[in-house]
Each structure stands twice: as structure tokens, then as C-alpha cells.
Amino acid sequence: AAASTEKVPVTVALGDGIGPEIMGATLRILEAAGARIAPQVIEIGEKVYLSGNSAGIAPEAWDSLRRTKVFLKAPITTPSGGGYKSLNVTVRKTLGLYANVRPCVSYAPFVDTPHDKMDVVIVRENEEDLYAGIEHRQTDEVFQCLKLITRPGCEKIIRYAFEYARSHGRRKVTCMVKDNIMKMTDGLFYKVFQEIGAEYPDIGQERFIIDIGSARIATHPERFDVIVTPNLYGDIISDIAAEITGSVGLAGSANIGEHVAMFEAIHGSAPDIAGKGVANPSGLLLGAVMMLVHIRQADIAQKIHNAWLRTIEDGIHTADLKGEKTSRVVGTDEFAQAVVERLGQLP
Amino acid sequence: AAASTEKVPVTVALGDGIGPEIMGATLRILEAAGARIAPQVIEIGEKVYLSGNSAGIAPEAWDSLRRTKVFLKAPITTPSGGGYKSLNVTVRKTLGLYANVRPCVSYAPFVDTPHDKMDVVIVRENEEDLYAGIEHRQTDEVFQCLKLITRPGCEKIIRYAFEYARSHGRRKVTCMVKDNIMKMTDGLFYKVFQEIGAEYPDIGQERFIIDIGSARIATHPERFDVIVTPNLYGDIISDIAAEITGSVGLAGSANIGEHVAMFEAIHGSAPDIAGKGVANPSGLLLGAVMMLVHIRQADIAQKIHNAWLRTIEDGIHTADLKGEKTSRVVGTDEFAQAVVERLGQLP
């Protein structure tokens, strides 16, 4: 019982663009809910890049991450132009965050969406594929990027997806690949899916080619349950799945590794609306809820999730949401305040 | 005038799965409309593969294609398993069909779709990217596929997109890439987009990252006009765009090269419904309409397009379409018959 009142150190990055606003709102809700966390703020992203650190992250930040092993990260911006590597990818690869888990749920009738029964979890491979970062110039006119798929990589993510399905009472795992074209790389992914799938006879299994699979997500998301897919496809379909719930601003995600886990919104830093106080903090907040479950504060996680749902159901919405049931369009802080006021209420 | 009554030789492949059914329906409509074509049927696809020809296409078929330079192709199946290369890709690459043009239009209120104002043309690069077919095994556990992007390839497709926009009275070309990750390959594509775009100040220009771009197509397709994108992204977003018009069975496409052009449906061979006489021939028919324009029989093309539209508007629909205005659900042949009966009518 002593342990359960101790604060858990958590590394926090405020991010770029709308990052600081939505992180402020999120931390405020966590605190009001009694989350037992001790945030350690690190500097990453645009400012660090532009100070001449081309990695976008200082060595001390890595130390914090290796100590706390838990990371709550707001969206960051990688400056465009030569020499800057995506920090998102660097962090995922350096910390070995192989599974990117992205639940996309519809909140109809409270948020307008044609897809009222949707409840999909996308389990995206997070280290390999075209994201391995192996890209080079052959001649002035020819550039190449390597898509890398390994058996250990496939095994880890596919087993994760099946274990996730089983432990979350889910009934089906869909594999999405383009193995009619990429017979070796995507072929391997699907082969491993079949091999590992054989160990989970209690879970339904199917394959979609990614083209028609993406199309079916866009039109019939309710027919999917858990989806496991290589990195780039997962990037694309998770934005589709989130956006059709009503807003890409509604989805949080967990990036899981053997040692460290990172939690974030699935959307970007939205520089166009930064500083205006209108951003939706829900994606990051739901990422933080996943984090609280991860650090065994599921009771607090549930309390926040309930209050958040209640806020949405009461029609208190940020400007990105369109609902017939919207009663009040609010800014980031007001939204957070509404959630805080509903802590302890049920949806 | 003599020339205009001569029949134009056209290479035709009946395809696999639903291929023969929808090609039969399409040719019947073309004939009834007075299309001046002389079909030369070639054998490609499953049967050819399984007869031991691992390319899936006989040498004589290439001769026909090089002679006629016009190809109407039903969907084909590449057998799964080792050794078989995708014939679709082989044909596109061998004939240098660099531009894959895929118009996706909504037919609301006659076909149910939430997207009643949608009229998008996807111009998909058709030879490079991960489709270049360079895939190999590094070790038993590591496989690689090469994503190839070249400056000449980018220049050809991007110029094609801008010329298409200009000659079709379109106002905007959107470039979709993932250049925040693939800075060299997708970065080159976007760089060339900006360079060539500068020559078309009359056409609006914008860039989307493919993740959120795909999501926006799924939710707000009406905000797009012409989209130009590398091969794999184009594969994915054209299925999304077609499917949200009501059915992937509604879209045809043109594959354009310097010397040869190929016309097809964008969907596959749908083995699950093959032989049942229920497939929607519209995708292939609309591909054939594009072919008739290409061979300068635009009057016949218009006549068929009008009759087809009229059929759809009269509520005569194949089973894949759902419309509040559906008056009769028909099979492939009955649908073709309905179109034939409406030749000469206006929508």
C-alpha cells in the first residue's frame, strides 16, 4: 500500500505547436484526478534542433527516459530541410518501441460520425519498414529508400497483437499487407501472421490487401477489431480510422518497448492553430490514460476516462468536433476545466 | 471521314474471376453503341501462369499490344506463392505506362454516399516506388524491398498531372507524399512538384502528408481536385476514393504511356463472386469510355457514358450498390441490357 501512494517518475515533453497547450491541459487533469506521477520535463523538438543539435534531443533527455522508462510526449515538429531526422522515429527506434497501439473509437451520437459502431485498435509495427531510415542517393537523379522487414520484427509485433486481442477480450485480428506485390517483405509479414495465428485458435484471423483494406476502414470500420500491419500502412490507416470517428484529435496511442513505453496523441503539432488556445487535448489525454493503466493506476485512468466521456456526452466540444449534440464549443483550457469538474462522475 | 469509320484494333484480355463476365457486358455495350473497334483477344493471367508460363503472358500477346497500342484489360489473378510476378506490374512496366489516371466521382443521390460533391482524379505514378520489383532476401530472417524514385519519373508524372488539370478545366493539384520521413525519395517528388508547379501559376497547388491526406480523402473528398502521388500511395488512396463513392466497382482507369495505353477497372478479379453473374461491370465500362476518348471516338464515349448514367439514375443497380433510389437490383447482363436500352438517352 505504501508503494501505491508513491509518485511514479514520468518523463514529459511539452512539444511544439499546440504541444504545450494540450500538455498543460492534460497534466492539469491528471493532477486533479490524483494521478501519482512526478513529471520530469525534458526539452526536445524544434527549439533543440534549431539550437544546432541536429538530433532534436539532448543527451540528458535520454538519461531521463532510461531512468523513468515512461514517456508522455506532446507532438513535436521536425524542421523541414536537409539534415534533420524525424525525432519521432529516432525516439521509437532508440528506445526499441516496437508496438504502436492506436485505438480508434466512435463516440456517436455525441460526436458526429457516420460510423457509430466503430471500435478498432490498430497495432502498428513501429521500427522497421520504410521507417528504418535507410535512404540514399544513387545518382543526382535516382534516390532509394529501403523497406526492411525482419522475421524477429514480425514475430514481436504479431505476437503483441494476438496477446493484446486475447487480454482485451477481442475476437479478431486482421493482417493488412501488400503481399501480392511485395512477396518477400510483406509476404514474410503475412507468413509469420499465419504461423503465430495458429497458436491463437480462439481469435478470428483474416488478411486484407492494404488498398482495399484501407478503403474498407473508411467505409465499414465496424467490421474490424484489432488490425496488425507494417509501419507505413499503420501510419496511414490510423489517421484514417481516427479521422472518421469525427476528428484525428480524438485518438491517443501507446508506443510499447521491452523496457520503455511512450504515450502520445496520434496527430501532429498543428502549427496553424498553435497559440490560439483552441486545440483539442483529447488525443494526448487518452494517451495519458493509457499511460496510467501501464503504470498500474488503472483506477485513476478510469476516473479520467469517465469524466472525459461525460464531457463529450454533455456536448462540451472543442472546435474540431462537429456534433448535433454540441452544446458548447470551448477552447483547450475550458475543455480541461470541464473534464476536471466531472471527475468522479460516470458517463 | 473514311478513316473515322475504320475499326481501330484494340487488344482485349478477358481476365480472371469476374473478368470474363464484366468484359462480356462491356463489349456488348460498346458494340451496341457503335464503337468502331476490332478486338483482338489475348490470353493472360491465371490460366497462362498455371500452364507453366511464369510471366502470365505469352510472347504473342506482347506482339498484339505493340501493334494495337491500345489495351482493354479485365482484372486478372496472379496465383499466390513463389515465383509468380504480378502481371499488372509487368504490363505497366514493360509498356512504360507511367501515368495511372483514376477518376472517382460520386453519383449522389442515385448511389448512396455521404460524399455528394466528390469529383477527384488521382494521377498515380505507375512504374517506380516499391513497385519497381526490386526485392531480395538478405538472410533467412531479413528481407528488403527497394523504393525507387527518379527525377525523370517524377517529372513525367507531375507534368502529366498539371497538363491533365489544365486540359480538363481543373483548378488544383494536390501532391501527397511522406517527405517528413522519406526526405530523399518523397522529398524529390515534392521538390519536382514545386519546380514544375511554378510553370502552372493558373493551377492551385498544395501538399499533404499521405497519412492525414488519406484521412482527409476519406472524410472530405470534395476538397480535392487532381491528386498526384507516388505509386503505392496512389494504389491505396484510389481504392479509398472509389469505395467512398459507393463502391470500388464504380471506377475505371487509364494507364498512359508514350506509345501504348491500357484501360481497366480499378478493382480486382473478385474470385468470391466469380461466375455468379452479379458483378458490376461499371468500372471496366468507364475504363472503356476513357479508351474511346483516347482513340478519338469521343462521341461514342459520351453516348455510352450518358446511357450508363441514365441507368444508374433510373435506380437499376448491381448488388454492390446501395441506393435509397435503387429500383431494381440486377445482375451483370441485365445491367448491360439496361445500358444498351438507354443508348441515345441523356442523363
Ligand SMILES: CC(C)[C@H](C(=O)O)[C@@H](O)C(=O)O
Ligand atoms: C510525425 C511522423 C513522423 C509520425 C509517423 O509517421 O509515424 C506521425 O505521422 C505518426 O503517425 O505518429
Ligand SMILES: CC(C)[C@H](C(=O)O)[C@@H](O)C(=O)O
Ligand atoms: C492487383 C495489383 C497489382 C494492383 C496494384 O497494386 O497496382 C491493383 O491493386 C491496382 O490498384 O491496380
